[in-house]
Amino acid sequence: MYIGGIEAGGTKFVCAVANQELAIIEKVSIPTTTPEETLAGVFQFFDRFILDALGVGSFGPIGVQKEQANYGHILATPKKGWTNFDFLGSLKERYDIPMAWTTDVNAAAYGELKKGAACGCKSCIYLTVGTGIGGGIVVDNAVFQGISHPEMGHIFVKRHPEDTYEGTCPYHKDCLEGLASGPSLEARTGIRGENLPADHPVWELQAYYLAQALMAYTLILNPEKIVLGGGVMNQPHLLEKIRQQFTKLLNGYVEIPNVDEYIVCWGMPDESGLMGTLLLAQQEIV
Known part of the structure; x- marks a missing residue:
């Protein structure tokens, strides 16, 4: 079983694949440029694995209410090109798997609670x-x-x-x-x-x-x-x-x-958010 995690920051995306024990098998850092360029790097990384679930902790603000049309979107960010971008929807078009979606700092909080x-x-x-x-x-x-x-x-x-x-x-x-x-x-x-x-x-x-x-x-x-x-x-x-x-x-x-x-x-400097995304993804697997 493989689990994916994305810590999506305004400067870089850190993507990782872990096994069911949450030991990281491979990790990559991708510069945050345009949504198209950045996601091309994300897809190139994850396409080499068969994932069971994916967790995303994103820079914000983001839409978090599932019943709202802006769920999964990055909202009024100063990051050029990302305002109102359907981030989660783009990932779901590529990968038909369960996904966890929250902010990067919420993911870090969860990572610190469970492992830090x-x-x-x-x-x-x-x-x-x-x-x-x-x-x-x-x-x-x-x-x-x-x-x-x-x-x-x-x-x-x-x-x-x-x-x-x-x-x-x-x-x-x-x-x-x-x-x-x-x-x-x-x-x-x-x-x-x-x-x-x-x-x-x-x-x-x-x-x-x-x-x-x-x-x-x-x-x-x-x-x-x-x-x-x-x-x-x-x-x-x-x-x-x-x-x-x-x-x-x-x-x-x-x-x-x-x-x-x-x-x-913090107990996991620079790793809290990524670990949180992996933990949240693991929870999505029924």
Whole structure:
């Protein structure tokens, strides 16, 4: 039995084929260009296998309601050529097999719950902090969605009194993504995040905004674990700053596990989403 997975990002598609034990047999990275060019590479890869199911975790926003005409479509994305593209429908025209469909961050949340830093839990939040900020939610071992999927990077946070930066988000300016994504670090300092020293004061701002978001998610959803990933989190000192700010902001209002166990870094760096797609595909096999 072969299972396929696609982690479809705005920069690249990572495709993999795994066996029934979810051991990856082969994997390929395909640049995200036009839908036609990108899917040509996807088909070339998967056509060499007889798949039993396929899981897709896609950049968004995407249509997730099966009864709606836009189900399986990528919606109003800034990625040129992909707006209103019927991604899932194109895959189903090629492969007549069961398919799982969700966002890339939902897939990552599921991967972390089953195989990563939230293993053993029934619920978790996964937040990726990089070029943008996005989040996925798993509740009672199932990916969560409502009329749409979560857009956790675009909540508004309280601006730090010393922060005069307007924000990078083209829609909201100073939402969480606008104030705490990777580009905001470079815009404030003129230095790429990975090159900023650990003692730079901008990291305190970063922790302040991310901790506010994590407190809001905690008060609303009460997950068993919050998992942080993405390029900006490749700073060992940042996690501790976030935990300190979170503890200060929450101020003991609700009971949570030890903060060092509650807010953690991803257990499968750069692999969470792909593993999640494979796990979700496996569930589609009756």
